[in-house]
Every structure is written in C-alpha cells, then in structure tokens.
Amino acid sequence: MDFGEIIGEAAPCVSIPTKSAIYVWGYNQSGQTGRKGQESLLRIPKQLPPELFGCPAGANSRWLDISCGREHTAAVASDGSLFTWGGNEYGQLGDGTEVARKHPKKVKQLQSEFVKFVSCGAFCTAAIAEPRGNDGSLSTSRLWVWGQNQGSNLPRLFSGAFPATTAIRQVSCGTAHVVALSEDGLLQAWGYNEQGQLGRGVTCEGLQAPRVITAYAKFLDEAPELVKIMQVSCGEYHTAAVSEMGEVYTWGLGSMGQLGHVSLQSGDKELIPRRVAGLDGKSMKEVACGGVHTCALSVEGALYAWGGGQAGQLGLGPQSGFLFSNGSEMLLRNVPVLVIPTDVRLVACGHSHTLVYMREGRICGWGYNSYGQAANEKSSYAWYPSPVDWCVGQVRKLAAGGGHSAVLTDAFSLKELCEFQLADSVNLSNASMIQDVAFRMGSEALARLCERLREQLLDGDFADGEEVY
Secondary structure, eight states: OOHHHHHTOOOOOOOOOSEEEEEEEEOOTTSTTSOOSOHHHHTSOEEOOGGGGTOOTTOOOOEEEEEEOSSEEEEEETTSOEEEEEOOTTSTTSSSSOOOEEEEEEOGGGTTEEEEEEEEOSSEEEEEEEETTOOSSSOSSEEEEEETTTTEEEEEEOOTTSOTTOOEEEEEEOSSEEEEEETTSOEEEEEEETTSTTOSSSOEEEEEEEEEOOOBBSSTTSOOBOOOEEEEEEOSSEEEEEETTSOEEEEEEOTTSTTOOSSOSBTTEEEEEEEOGGGTTOOEEEEEEOSSEEEEEETTSOEEEEEEOTTSTTSSOTTSSOEEGGGSSOEEEEEEEEEEOSOEEEEEEOSSEEEEEETTSOEEEEEEOTTSSSOSSOSSEEEEEEEEOOOOSEEEEEEEOSSEEEEEEEEOSHHHHHHHHHHHHOOTTTHHHHHHHHHHHTOHHHHHHHHHHHHHHHTTSSOTTOOOO
C-alpha cells in the first residue's frame, strides 16, 4: 500500500520507484529531523518510518522531492501530497500557525494540488504544483508561497510578475529573497534587496515586489542582455544561475568571494547577474548556493567551489591557497577552484556545509559538522570530502539546511528492495551477519552501513542493545 491507496485517489502519471526512503540527520532544535533521541544518535542518518506520514508500518512509501530550510524540512510524496515539519516562527510550515512541530504533517491547503517540487528558505517555503482537476485551462506548474515575507502562513497561489498561465520550472528560496524560473527561461525575483540579490541594478530598502530579471552581463565592456536560464539557486544574500549555454551568472553580496569574481563592480556587491569568467570553457549544469559559498557542477561531473571557507565548506582543507578577508581569519576563495575533478552527480549546499553524491554510489560531505550534518567523522569541521555511509538505495535528491541534512533514495530493482528490507532490520547484534549478506549481494552501501554500526559499538558510543538504527 502507498500514499495514493491510503487517500483513495489516483495520482497523475509520473515515473516513481517501487519504494523510496528519506534519511534526515543533524541539528534538531526545532524538530527539523523528524526524529527523537540524543544528539549523538541524531548525527547518524536514519530513515524516517512510513508511520510518521500516516502510512502503515511496512508500507512502500514513495517520495518525489525533499528540501531543508534553516530549521524546517519539507517532502513531497508520490501522490503529490506535501509534508512539512520543524521550525515555524514565520508560518513556513504552511499550517496556518506559527508553532513549531516535531513530526511531519500534510499541508491541507494544497490537497487539491499535485505538488511536484518544493524549496525551503530560511523562514519561507515555495512549491510548484498542478491542479488535480485541471481541465487544461490552467498551468500544469503553478507556484505557491508561504512564510516570512510571502503574505501568508498558509500556501497562496502566486504568479508575481509572470502571466498567470506561466508554467514554473523551478523556485529557490534564500534568507530574505525568492527567485522563480519559468519554463521559458525567465527569472523573476522578489523580497529584500539591500545586497542586490534581486539583480535589478540597484539596492533597495524594504520588501520589493516581483520583477523579471532582463539584464545579464556577459562581458563588462558590453551592454547587458537577456539570457535564457535553465537552473537557479539562492544563497543567504546572493543568487546564482546556469544559462542555456552552460554559463554561470552570480549577483548580490560578494564580500566573502561567493560570487566568484576577482573584483566586484559595486563595492562588495554585484547588482545585476554577471557571468563567472573563471568558468569559461567549462559547461555547467547545476549551481548550489550556501550561506557565503557557491558550488557549480559541470556536465562532465567536475565540482567547482568558491566563497567563504572558514568552516571547511569549500572542501579545500584549512588555509589551502586561501585569501584572507581584510586581514582577518575569514578564509575565502573569490574565484572558482576545482574540488572534485570527476564523477559527481548531485550537489547541495547548506548554510556552512556541502553534500555530493558520487557516481560510485557514495555520499560525501564537508564543512561545519558539529551536529554530524556534513560527514560521519566526529570533528566539528570536515575540511575535505568525507563519507556519509548510512544510506541505501539510489540517491535521487540531496538537501542541506542550516544545520541538518536529508537524502532521498529510491529502490527500483528486487536487489535494491532487499537492501531496503535488510537496512530496516539491521541492529548492533546482527550487523556482522547482514554485512556478510551485503557483500555476497554486491551491496556496498549496505555493507558500509553495517560497518559504521559496528564501529560505533566498538568505539563505545552506544550501549549494546540501544536502538541506533
């Protein structure tokens, strides 16, 4: 049984796996991991059980998307239902209240919509959805927003500067601004603009209404022009986007090098999108923005990073070829630097940490790690790419928030379903036996999970019999 069977509705035809799993871990002050337990246990990625979402125990829960905000989390089920949990001081959970919630709950206001995509900002949330009863007269990808600066603590339909019939491809929420991308490759931005993060050519005080971005600076000695955009990401006070030609444009605050330009045109800011010249000759397919750092993933699977590196979020090691900001100890790189040369498939940036999924099937992370959000290692900072070895299945989505992380994995084959089943049942007493089975199955991820459990026991982190996984 899955979510569609529970609510008695047929979902639109989409490609979904036989089973999915959501793993969440890290900082949990507002309940954003959806889990209970001591901080030492919350450092370990663990699958959220179907029962949390109203699905019977043992059911094949399936998921389409997941996103992490500063202290809240949102996930889209295969029936198009949206679940939210965690911090809610600005109504970012979309339940009409401003009360934090430590368990997932369906966003009732969107039950008439089939949600396909969700983005969590610091204190707001946005989703792209299709009306379930669409007769063809409405857009198949409409934008809904709620939370801080969005006019409501319940989801509200929002077209902004786009015509109401515009299909939305993607939306990204930052700390105090939001950017939406249309299927036609246009960006509109709204929110605060003190740092130029809306890309309007000026800075502004106060909340700004939506406006389409029409000027992109390819070359500083030429007039800006309109560029077709394919993907966008919002950081704390900066924004990055990938063009149809694989070029990266950045704008907003650049005081920590997060824009990737050797020099800036307006003090410590760029007021309109400007092409990152340091990536010339390289075709990019995705960008991800953190608090003060940015990553770009090339078509070939190479990962580049730039910006602030004081917490290790660039993955370059401590003081490895860094510049120093104003004579202080704030480490930064103001031009893109190659971090991983090949085989990166996915990237996500949290406030001060980074996650990647490698072609070999392994998740790695680096950066601020006080809550285990970046890596398995116990140090407060993971300076280099380090493994996160607790998840099984094919990784489809990485999400990184203020101090927590999430991974969405899928099972399509019988082997992967077996991996999920064994992972659900593994504990400290049977880890050795299941690890042996995993090796025979050729399941490296499951074998690593078992090995990590045994290491924790040998290190004395958990008592024998304590529920760890």
